[in-house]
Amino acid sequence: MTNDDVVIIGSGIAALQLAGKLNTHLNVRILTKGKMRVTNSYLAQGGIAAAIGANDDPSKHVVDTLEAGRFHNNRAAVEQVITAAPSLIRNLAEQGDFFDRNQKGELFLGMEGAHSEKRIVHGGGDATGKNVMEHLINNLKVNVNVEENVTAYKLILNTEKNRCIGVKAKGLDGKIRKFYGSHIIIASGGCGQLYSYTSNAKTVCGDGIAMAYLAGAEIVDMEFIQFHPTLLYINGETKGLISEAVRGEGAILVTADGTPIMEGVHPMKDLGPRHVVSQRIYEFLKNGKQVFLNISNIKEFSNRFPSITAICEQNGICLAEGKIPVAPGSHFVMGGIKTDLIGRSSIDGLFAIGETSCMGLHGANRLASNSLLEGLYQGHQLSEWINQQGKGQLEAEKDASIQPINQEKVMLPDIEQMKDLMMERVGIIRNEANLKKQMAWLGQFKADLLNLDTCFPSDISKIFMLITASLITESALQRTESRGGHYRSDYPYEDDHHWLRKSIIHKYKQELENNHEFIETALAT
Known part of the structure; x- marks a missing residue:
């Protein structure tokens, strides 16, 4: 058992921004499922959006964010x-030489x-994230x-x-440890690994969202x-992200014969x-067209995009031919x-920042390069609030000891099958029939009733994936319209009258645990 002032679950940009800005008299502990440098933040190729250009203004950035989010956003956020954003970027730029600059020494600004x-x-x-x-x-x-x-x-x-x-946690040895703190912060990232095609780090499985849900916190907008x-x-496999900045520099999407696919779309x-571009590419792929x-219009591509160049070369792509094969992914x-x-959050003492949280900034679809910005902002804001609180009174259970528990292998579905089904049924294009099929398939495993104390860490991640997948699927089934990242082929249009800012909120009813014995096995089909 350990006692700290602040316990942070996750090690992305929001978590590290928070930890670095907390007062030094506070004891801070960061718990991360993998390594500190294996995060979506570290992998982020794109940049950070801020209205600092001569012709720009935050009001324009606000309009773009609302438009991309299809006006489902929390406008105050x-x-x-x-x-x-401008002051966050300028302050960060003053701390080191890690942003690109033009010949005048000004911050280089790209388009996305x-x-x-x-x-x-x-x-x-x-390599902005890195x-x-x-x-x-x-x-x-x-x-x-x-x-x-x-x-x-x-x-x-x-x-x-x-x-x-x-929070309870397990290390590689499987032993249960308890970490107590006055402030418990979940900053564990999103859930990209629920899908067979994804840009996300291997560790990003929806853990924080599922954990908060099981504790009774409100979960919102998962569709x-x-x-x-x-x-x-x-x-047939995705190998890495090709940043939107490539299109911002002039690349266009084409078929094998060079026909542009976004003309008139x-x-x-x-x-x-x-969401518009992804749906368009998906249509071509479903019809068997790559x-x-x-990128032939981009001069000195390898100098402008060294990380992407390396990914392509590692996978046998000859950039001199000017074409990179692409597909959309979560x-x-x-x-x-x-x-x-x-x-x-809706639970006192529990906070969430970064992608695992939802304060309404992104609405129904995130504007490019607003994510690293959100992490920087949230880490800064929460640090100021905690610093003002000072050292809180630490609470702990009366009996903090824990007996050794034998770990048992539980019967779970093949996760690759789950990811394939999520891509097929709850992916870029959805409909009622497929969503109901997926709800039934996920529901048979009763993942929310499994006793996590007796599970191996690897199985815990799979269980959290099933729970988070269920939240996404159920939300997608309930929202009978198309908006932003949620596209229903059976409801292909936005329905502002019923749905403009209506959010679907999930809250786990903990009495289910009290009315059922823990299920230690799940029946796979």
Whole structure:
């Protein structure tokens, strides 16, 4: 058992921004399921959006964010984050030389889809996440204790006060450990690994969302999954992300014979909103036609995009031919643990920041390069709030000891099958019949009733994947319209009258646990 002032689950940009800005007299512990540098934030090629250009203004950035989010956004969240963006970027740029600059020494600004101005700040060409993350990692103070390869799996609650006071976790040895803190923060990222095609790190399985759901926290907007239009696609497999900045620099989407596919589809053509571009590419792939990014118009491609060049070369793509085969894949979840603008969840003492949270910034579809911005903003805001609180009174269970528990292998479905079914039935194009099939398939495993104390860490991740997949599927079934990242072929249009800002909120009814014995096996079909 360990006692800390702040326990942070996850090690992405939101988590490290928070940890680095907390007062040094606070004891801070970071728990991460894998390694610190195996996160979506570290992999992020695209940049950070901020209205700092001569012709730009935060009001324009706000409009672009609302338009991309199909006006499902929380406008207060949009205005606060976007207004704070320029100062966040300038302050960060003053701390080190990790952003790209032009010949005048000014921050180089790129263009990405659905933006009306060049406002994307990059680092290392297409290694923005890595550059910023290395800076944050190297600037962690001595009061921050990082524990890698630790799987957090159950929040510890004081049920009388509806307050979260800690978290259970397991290391590689499988032993249960308890971490108590005055402030418990989930910053474990999204759920991209639920799909067979994804840009996400291997560890991003929806753990934090599922864990908060099982504790009774409100989960919102899970039907809105963003599929990035352009992942490198070879022999039926996706091999890595091809940043939207490539299209921002002039690349266009074409068929094998060179026919542009976005002509007449959207006014912004290849730089249209991600859900529009993804759906268009998906239509061609379903009809057996490969889609390529034509990069022949981009001068010195390898210098501008060194990381993408390396990915392509590693997979045998000859960039001199000017074409990169692409396919869409899951990239970002707009929903998550429902929070206010500070990061407070519906459970006292439990906070969520980064992609695992939902304060309404992104609405139904995230505007490109607003995600790293959100993490920086949320980490900063929550640090200021916690710093003002000072050291809280630590609560712990009366009996904090725990007996050794034998771990048992539970019968779970083949996760690759689940990912394939999610892609087919709850992916880019959805309909009632397929969603009901998937609900039935997921429901048979009763994943929310399994005793996680007796499960191996690898099985815990699979269980969380099943729970999060169920939340997405159920939400997608309930929303009978198409909006942003949620497209229903049987309800292909937006329904502003019924659905414009109506959110679907899920809350686990814990009495289910009290009325049923824990199920230690799940029946696979």
